Amino acid sequence: MDALLTRSQSTADAKTRAVIEVVAKALEISPDELGPDTSMDDTPLWDSVAHLTICLEFERRFGQSLDLEKIFTASSVRDLAKLVP
Amino acid sequence: MKFLLLSNVNMQPLSASLKPLAVECGGYNSLLADLATTDSPATAAGVSHVLCVFDTDTMMGGALHGEGAPEQCRMFLDALEGFCDRNPGKTVIANTFCLGSQRWLGFADLIHQKSLREMETSLNGRLVALAKTHPNLLVFDMELLFRRHGEDALISNALWYAGRIRYSARMFEVLAATIRQALAAHAQKARKVLIVDLDNTLWGGVVGELGATGVALGEDGAGRCFRDFQRSLKAVQQTGILLAIASKNELADVEEILDDNPMMVLRREDFAAVYANWEPKAENIVKIAEQLGLGTDSFVFIDDNPVEREAVRKFLPEVAVPEFPDRIENLQTWLLREVAPAYFGKYAITAEDAAKTEQYRAHASRQKLAASFDLDGYLRELNIECNIEVDPSKQLVRAAQMTQKTNQFNLTTRRYEVTDLARFVESSEHAVLMLDYRDRFGDEGSVALAIVDLAEGRIDTFLTSCRVIGRKVEARLLDKAVELCRDRGLQRVIGEYIPTRKNKMAATFYENHGFTPMLRAPDGRVTYEKPIDG
Numbered sequence: 001m002d003a004l005l006t007r008s009q010s011t012a013d014a015k016t017r018a019v020i021e022v023v024a025k026a027l028e029i030s031p032d033e034l035g036p037d038t039s040m041d042d043t044p045l046w047d048s049v050a051h052l053t054i055c056l057e058f059e060r061r062f063g064q065s066l067d068l069e070k071i072f073t074a075s076s077v078r079d080l081a082k083l084v085p
Numbered sequence: 086m087k088f089l090l091l092s093n094v095n096m097q098p099l100s101a102s103l104k105p106l107a108v109e110c111g112g113y114n115s116l117l118a119d120l121a122t123t124d125s126p127a128t129a130a131g132v133s134h135v136l137c138v139f140d141t142d143t144m145m146g147g148a149l150h151g152e153g154a155p156e157q158c159r160m161f162l163d164a165l166e167g168f169c170d171r172n173p174g175k176t177v178i179a180n181t182f183c184l185g186s187q188r189w190l191g192f193a194d195l196i197h198q199k200s201l202r203e204m205e206t207s208l209n210g211r212l213v214a215l216a217k218t219h220p221n222l223l224v225f226d227m228e229l230l231f232r233r234h235g236e237d238a239l240i241s242n243a244l245w246y247a248g249r250i251r252y253s254a255r256m257f258e259v260l261a262a263t264i265r266q267a268l269a270a271h272a273q274k275a276r277k278v279l280i281v282d283l284d285n286t287l288w289g290g291v292v293g294e295l296g297a298t299g300v301a302l303g304e305d306g307a308g309r310c311f312r313d314f315q316r317s318l319k320a321v322q323q324t325g326i327l328l329a330i331a332s333k334n335e336l337a338d339v340e341e342i343l344d345d346n347p348m349m350v351l352r353r354e355d356f357a358a359v360y361a362n363w364e365p366k367a368e369n370i371v372k373i374a375e376q377l378g379l380g381t382d383s384f385v386f387i388d389d390n391p392v393e394r395e396a397v398r399k400f401l402p403e404v405a406v407p408e409f410p411d412r413i414e415n416l417q418t419w420l421l422r423e424v425a426p427a428y429f430g431k432y433a434i435t436a437e438d439a440a441k442t443e444q445y446r447a448h449a450s451r452q453k454l455a456a457s458f459d460l461d462g463y464l465r466e467l468n469i470e471c472n473i474e475v476d477p478s479k480q481l482v483r484a485a486q487m488t489q490k491t492n493q494f495n496l497t498t499r500r501y502e503v504t505d506l507a508r509f510v511e512s513s514e515h516a517v518l519m520l521d522y523r524d525r526f527g528d529e530g531s532v533a534l535a536i537v538d539l540a541e542g543r544i545d546t547f548l549t550s551c552r553v554i555g556r557k558v559e560a561r562l563l564d565k566a567v568e569l570c571r572d573r574g575l576q577r578v579i580g581e582y583i584p585t586r587k588n589k590m591a592a593t594f595y596e597n598h599g600f601t602p603m604l605r606a607p608d609g610r611v612t613y614e615k616p617i618d619g
Contacts, residue, residue, distance in 0.1 A: 049097075052248040056098050059241075060254035068243040
């Protein structure tokens, strides 16, 4: 039970780290400046134009495109991490 | 080089995909305005390339659903033509018109008067016509990208409604790769030679074990994969690429299959060089480079054996060595979709390209003959035919070019323009003699030139291209010059040698042909004379 929980936890961590890399690359900043809670609201660089670049980078990295509704609603690292396949 | 990217949709992500090229984006939907106005960012002096990557569906406007004509598309073509005319120094790259697959007319589209297919075809007809008449306009075929990768993989409806981005992440990569290939093709950076392995590359199996007719090569089954592969290699060759063989085999086996296997598409004469032996391939590749007189950095090497590929990469890192397909059924598509566009892309293909192999083979065959015969025997073997034309009024450009470019076997190194040559040809005081050369290996065209001042009986200019030096053709040209002077009733011919840093090889020419030195000037000039016997 504990082992299962740990494994799912570490998968979630890996997805978050991957999303942080995606966002950092799209915003052209260091991943160190980002955390799981980073969102559009508290990151001035992450505006609506940059958000599209992030969505494209997400698509490139994970080979999965985001539908329109998710593009509009996923506005934080945490939201995006949930969408990683 | 500075690039400006113009579009009618949000094409910003393409500039990131094109890094490290310095690509600036025009304003949103500024394509038409920037091409049409005379003081737009596109006309700025620093901009060397203007990329016009546009979405056809959007540019069609209402016409996409049957409302009116595609006015914006026509305006774009007008603006593009004007821009290319006004800015001959800028390279313009544009995609062809390419509609999505949706058709409001459905099945009827093909024959309906408002047919989208027909509009697309006619717009592309005009675009291609522009490209043919404007050397600074480079067009790439957008439809091919969609055929290759599929519309669903390249179009993103979500990004379109989220922010006017038409394409998926995949499409931006595909577009960037295509634009890079177009630029390389336009800059004539194509490689020149494709070196092929034989066993399990040009046919299935090992010829040394199976025999010339025992290998897999034919119209059926696995043999068809190899025969089709050879067909596409032949097609690539026709675009001006030289084929050569580097194979670990007995030469006799290889020659037998090249000559005697009826299923071979490629024959001995299709290869500019054949190296079949047991030496390391890198060594053979270097020998091929020496024989062809080309650098190994213009070579591509294909071989099914990963060990051979790795060895060539290690010893000759400048040679391009693409990975080989896992499956033989993909050989043909691999060559034409991946290898050829990546290394042999050309934007314009000339008649000379198609004949290139023959030229290089002729060069190599002459070399071989020279190595195995004494000089006179060699010259007899060549079956040299020369034709000397007096006052060749249709070859003035070539004649002027020869006076401008010939340095070594050039007695006086006097440089003339086309207008000078025209004057000499028209005047009865001068004769221009041009010698055309051919031998059993091929036609070299015009290779030697003399200009004779018939009033003075003086040979003003006498030169021979380095390509034919050592074949004694210059004696024939000199005889003709002397003959013309004799026909004029002159008693003697004057020749001159004016030394330069490069023409030492011509210093003893007149003495070797019966002329007597009359005057030696301090600067090294020598004036010769030869009496003409009645």
